[in-house]
């Protein structure tokens with residue numbers, strides 16, 4: 001089956017470069033403006049078609065992709081009658097937001113009741129991965145649905161994993177985000193201590209990069225932490241949302257480091273929600 005018409009909802013830091021890669025790969029792209037018209041203008045220049053409503057966009061979509069900020073937008077946008085009543089029963093929803101497993105299951109139930117197939121597919125790899133088409137997609141759902149949309153995912157991603165049923169993609173993404181947030185705090189503490197002890201960051205990269213304390217986060221964020229460059233990237237408020245999901249999923253189970261990390265991000269979000277999530281280091285670095 002060749003599915004060529006793709007509707008894309010959520011043209012932000014991730015969605016815009018992902019949508020551009022779909023255009024590059026020859027997909028017919030259907031979009032609609034939310035508040036910011038800039039990504040719409042840019043994609044139209046690349047050949048995308050703009051629609052005045054999400055219903056109109058849905059009506060044109062064989063595949064509908066969404067990558068929205070949070071559960072709240074998943075609920076209000078994806079469960080709107082405008083979309084649900086216009087999507088063909090032959091279409092497939094690929095839901096790529098880092099949301100909660102429960103919200104993913106709620107959305108999937110509503111679509112599957114109408115006969116629309118659904119794939120849960122949050123991503124990792126950041127804006128650089130989105131630009132380069134090298135994202136990791138953590139899918140949840142049926143393997144035959146994944147196979148039908150695999151060519152579309154291949155245009156945006158390098159690694160595609162089927163983790164389990166609907167909701168399992170969101171679950172493993174929450175675990176990844178919990179670790180990423182902890183590693184970010186740990187990296188900021190390492191940079192702070194290295195500065196105090198007058199160890200040059202290049203030496204940290206060389207020595208710790210080959211030692212047991214190394215992490216992807218330290219190696220990739222040490223420069224921006226050292227430069228106090230907190231331009232997003234990935235907004236701190238979105239990372240707080242992810243750590244919240246992980247803590248919510250843990251429930252009564254004690255995860256002391258995750259609980260502490262959540263408190264740090266909650267506190268930082270008040271003033272720095274729109275900065276990069278590495279701005280958590282502002283409260284740690286001298």
Ligand code: NDP
Pocket residue numbers: 009010011012013014015033034035036037067068069070073076077096097098099123124125126127233234235238239242
């Ligand atoms: P952004 O805030 O940059 O983008 C969100 C996009 O959603 C914007 O285009 C916004 O439009 C749009 N949007 C918001 N509300 C609506 C709505 N009601 N209807 C239609 N569109 C809407 O977020 P990111 O792209 O950074 O993140 C998106 C998701 O991907 C999040 O769940 C995040 O956790 C996850 N993620 C982010 C990564 C990153 O590095 N940034 C990496 C991996 C996952 P407008 O601007 O016009 O309001």
